Amino acid sequence: MKLGLSLPHIGRDATPEKLVDFARRTESLGFDSLWVLERLLRPVSSKNAPAGKFAMTGLPEYYGNVFDPIETLTYVAARTRTISLGTSVMNALFHTPVVLARRLSTLDHFSGGRVIVGLGQGWSLEEFETANVSMRRRGNGFAEYIEALWAAWGPDPVRFEGRFYKIPTSQIGPKPVQPGGFQVLVGVSDESSASVERAGRTGLGLHPIISDWTCFESQLAAFRAAVPAGSAPGPVVVRVNSPFTETPIDDAERAPLSGSVYQIKDDLQRLVELGVDHVMWDPNGVVPYETQLRLLEPLIAVRPS
Helix, strand or coil: CEEEEECCCECCCCCHHHHHHHHHHHHHHCCCEEEECCCCCCCCCCCCCCCCCCCCCCCCHHHHCECCHHHHHHHHHCCCCCCEEEECCEEHHHCCHHHHHHHHHHHHHHHCCCEEEEEECCCCHHHHHHHCCCHHHCCHHHHHHHHHHHHHHCCCCEEEECCCCEEEEECCCCCCCCCCCCCEEEEECCCCHHHHHHHHHCCCEEEEECCCHHHHHHHHHHHHHCCCCCCCCCCEEEEECCCECCCCCCHHHCCCCCECHHHHHHHHHHHHHCCCCEEEECCCCCCCHHHHHHHHCCHHHHCCC
């Protein structure tokens, strides 16, 4: 079982020194991956934004200061040796496919092939407005975006002609250093049934936020059922936003992969039995990073093999 942690790259207290110290200690303890998220902004107020998940008003203040994901991972790559470096997630539609393809490939070269690419469609009306991209680009536009990325990472000459994106016949480099290129993970929430099925159908990996076992197992089944006959499903990397604790908590009130180390250990075994072998934690500022590292360190010794 592979275990990962989010880097301390958000909030007013985020500093280059803390990033390096955290990354090196995480690597030395035996964790397998480090992760960063992307936020363009944190609106102070929301004008004409619908209620619910498409409005960012009310997000915690630490989202007002977020280091850029690729620059952060490049900085950390130069100061670590073996730990994988993942995006959880970058909002693909806010970037031109060729530009993002080249930036991720460059990071892959600088890190010696340690990059895990996690992408999402984005959900904030304000961020779409700021990026000058229509929210109607979600869905089919995101699927085409991934096709354009794969084209840019493929053999030269590259050419792509789609409804939303076009690449003239060109040489595009660098290519990923990883043999066969990147396996892209798609970030999904509990409501993302269409995205789950699309990921399975198109050969993508899955990066779900786990908050309920029933929902997660349903997503996993839908993802695998959508994989074309004769093809293998992409990898599944589970994201945990729920906090963990020094002492056990009541199972009736406990979210998956939260609570004490030994409760989490049992949940990891359940994931192994479901065919999942990579989990990363980002408790969204609920647990300070120093505490996060201290409380989860014992998992290294007891995680399922």
